[in-house]
Amino acid sequence: MRIIGKDNFLDELEKTRKDFQSDYYAMYSSVLDGIVKDPVCMMVPIDDHIVHRGDGIFEAFNCFEGKIFNLEGHLKRMEASCRLLEYDMPFSIAEMTDIIKTTVFEGGHKDCTVRPYVSRGQGSFGVNPYDCKKSNFYVVVTKRIPFFMDRHPAGALVALSKFPPKKDIFARSKNCNYIVNVMMKKEAVDSGVDFVVSVSEDGYVAEGSTENIGLINQDNWLLFPEIDGVLAGTTMLRAMALGQELVGRGVLSGVAFAKLEPKDFECAKEVMMVGTTLNVTSVCSFCDKGVSGGKPGAISKMLNDMLFDDIYGNDELATNCF
Ligand SMILES: Cc1ncc(COP(=O)(O)O)c(C=O)c1O
Structure with missing residues (x-):
């Protein structure tokens, strides 16, 4: 088994690139406190409970000609989901709106689909949500597929x-x-x-x-x-x-x-x-x-x-x- 270290990680990552990933335009991560545009760098830490327990909240909405439709309705539902399942909102709705708008802009496509995620956060590989120190926020912007x-x-x-x-x-x-x-x-x-x-x-x-x-x-x-x-x-x-x-x-x-x-x-x-x-x-x-x-x-x-x-x-x- 090969052991991959920091010195060759990016080269190995490059080899994983897939054609369909060209539909992924941008990703914001609160872990990195920034936006990545290269799909092979769009990652979520495996110790985030969203990965190993499905312990997260998400939304999905569309942007048409540069304008997101009904963002407020979706973020209000995200807040309601967080309340129902007792998550700490990592940001206020106003801050989330800014992050989402910037990620869409950086994605460079006026027509796209946006999926924000609030996770319980990192802390352990167990099921206990109290192991998590703080919620994370991710936003993924991808190609929008035509309506049914x-x-x-x-x-x-x-x-x-x-x-x-x-x-x-x-x-x-x-x-x-x-x-x-x-x-x-x-x-x-x-x-x-x-x-x-x-x-x-x-x-x-x-x-x-x-x-x-x-x-x-x-x-x-x-x-x-x-x-x-x-x-x-x-x-x-x-x-x-x-x-x-x-x-x-x-x-x-x-x-x-x-x-x-x-x-x-x-x-x-x-x-x-x-x-x-x-x-x-x-x-x-x-x-x-x-x-x-x-x-x-x-x-x-x-x-x-x-x-x-x-x-x-x-x-x-x-x-x-x-
Ligand atoms: C289980 C379920 N029901 C209904 C909907 C429709 O919700 P919306 O109209 O906000 O997309 C969704 C959307 O993803 C869903 O996951």
Whole structure:
């Protein structure tokens, strides 16, 4: 076995470079107190509990034409996740905003995806969070992949997952313990559908692996599963606010959270998956049954268009990084 020391570490690191890493634009690390732009130098210490225990909080959001969409919504949820799982915030929201804006700017791409992480910190290889001296903060800026509907205009196929939903604070915080979500994504890929959604012990639909699910029922109500058992998706909350505008225009009858069973989705007028990486995605098939005639529904398309207008035109939700 070779022993790698400080004198040859950088040469060895260079040999690990992979083509796909050219999609990684910049990384901030509070450990280094700085930004690295070379992907092979984007590292997290292995004794940070985020690595060996999944003991961390994260967020994911997009930057369009140099402006981050709804940064405040994401950082407020990050703060709420930290509160739920009793993390010390390493920085104030204002400081995090500055670090994120600078990392995006240094990444040099006006269209990108940003993922900040708060970790429990370094201190041991055990499970005890009190071993950690202080929380760390990392920000990774990467290429943004096109939205689902741009890649699959015919809409999404959705099935039920065999994995149970997370519960309570573990569902309501966006924490790095994503093994259930990973297995749900694998299940979707293995079974040839785009998304699977979990169902609680008492028979109610919860959410997808990294997305919320909603429906428009036969009475024209836009409904999402009750918020207590799912992550409060920033896209879902925005879609609900935009849905209120459609109530005002007489397109929808109302917008609400509700207890929803799989059969409610099977007989819905429209079904949609919503999330940062997919915006409002129309579902054309739920559990092998066609939804809205097997085509993307008109109202979900309308909501998606409204969200795009928001992303590109709503200055109140835009944070300029350039
Ligand atoms: C479990 C889960 N549910 C829902 C969402 C959707 O949240 P958002 O719309 O803020 O991306 C995510 C996002 O990553 C998620 O991980």
